[in-house]
Amino acid sequence: MMNLSIAEENYIKSIYKLEEEGQEAVSTNALAGELDTKPASVTDMAKKLKEKKLIEYEKYQGINLTAEGKKAALSIIRRHRLWECFLVDKLLFSWEEVHELAEELEHVRSEKMTNRLSEFLGNPQIDPHGDPIPDAQGKMGKPRAQTPLHKAKSKRLEVVAVSDKSTALLEFLNAKGIRLGTQIDVIERYEFDNSIELKIRNQPAFTISEQVSKNIMVKPI
Amino acid sequence: MMNLSIAEENYIKSIYKLEEEGQEAVSTNALAGELDTKPASVTDMAKKLKEKKLIEYEKYQGINLTAEGKKAALSIIRRHRLWECFLVDKLLFSWEEVHELAEELEHVRSEKMTNRLSEFLGNPQIDPHGDPIPDAQGKMGKPRAQTPLHKAKSKRLEVVAVSDKSTALLEFLNAKGIRLGTQIDVIERYEFDNSIELKIRNQPAFTISEQVSKNIMVKPI
DNA sequence: AATAAAGTTTAGGTAAATCTAAATAAAAGG
DNA sequence: CCTTTTATTTAGATTTACCTAAACTTTATT
Incomplete structure (x- = not known):
């Protein structure tokens, strides 16, 4: 898998989130809002991510993840949610404290560590906020009817x-x-x-x- | 405590290490070697860290940590060594695998998390390579006579x-x-x-x- | 002490990720 | 369908952390 910067990972994650929330194509503005940045910065990054084939993007037409982009997103989300579980289950944080910390921990990219962490936690299926955790293959247990x-x-x-x-x-x-x-x-x-x-x-x-x-x-x- | 970038933290850590190894004043070259970067880059960063009062530095005279710089270094080292313990004790890594991973984990700066991690691990006194772990106050258990x-x-x-x-x-x-x-x-x-x-x-x-x-x-x- | 060698700094440049302001395209409303 | 509003992109700067090459100090060597 490609080597992504932290900024790139954050973009991928946000695009994934907005797609999940139902946006057919993710708009520059929506993404800027999600990432708390400016639309112009989004356009810049969109060009870069397109170059890397992680998103489909045409001027003025919004953004969608490619299959590869989706895979990257799921990998980041997996790490994020596993760390949240760790912080709550093992370090006894409460659920409102863990999101910010997991935002940082998620960027340590090591499949081996991630998989061992998962095992250590008993391969949890959902994180402390009820969201499903993708498995090592990037398959996300579909959320219960909700x-x-x-x-x-x-x-x-x-x-x-x-x-x-x-x-x-x-x-x-x-x-x-x-x-x-x-x-x-x-x-x-x-x-x-x-x-x-x-x-x-x-x-x-x-x-x-x-x-x-x-x-x-x-x-x- | 000041907010340091990852690059700044790495410089502080390396300066601390070279001082420990006996360098009276840490030379630009030595630091460049340690950080695998170029002397010119070290000079740049030295100016910045001096500005922030983390080091004492005069042109051509080498670098020394101030009291505040030392405190910052010990905090980084504490995080590094605790994560190494975690990786070995809990995730069952072997001692040669953990240094690189801890290099990344150490930059997640949260005192609360660090202290809880320490507690979770049973407040270990040494890391998997035998180095002492500074406590929450930045006091480092002096290494056994060695x-x-x-x-x-x-x-x-x-x-x-x-x-x-x-x-x-x-x-x-x-x-x-x-x-x-x-x-x-x-x-x-x-x-x-x-x-x-x-x-x-x-x-x-x-x-x-x-x-x-x-x-x-x-x-x- | 003069000169060579080694170490350090300066000057000027680059890449990543931002930003503002201005230009342009798309969408919405009359 | 034409115009106004909104969204998006471009152009040009900025900051951080690097780099190379050239200039300058310090130290070591005759």
């Missing part, structure tokens, strides 16, 4: 993942007692602002904004 | 550290059955090329070059 809470139909739900990994959201969820596996009862949906009133276990009901419910992935039980 | 094998006087010795961490040397030592704690009997010293004939346990005697014996640190038993 819907963002704001679109879920049932009243009884279980939290299976969180799509926003920002410290802010995860700390909020901690405070509310929401984690992976938590069972939620939807009490009321307010059309006005799309907020949702819900209840978990024996605690008093509380309300969350659409902003939050969009990022909680659930499945019915 | 001499390079080529200067040792006694006939019965124990290996306490290896100063060259190159894969080549460590693989050679593996092949010969020399590791930390190994007991060595010196059979003969040949003045001609300063090679040493030695014997370990029940194995047949063999000879090592001065190049090798210089890098094996021993203590008498």
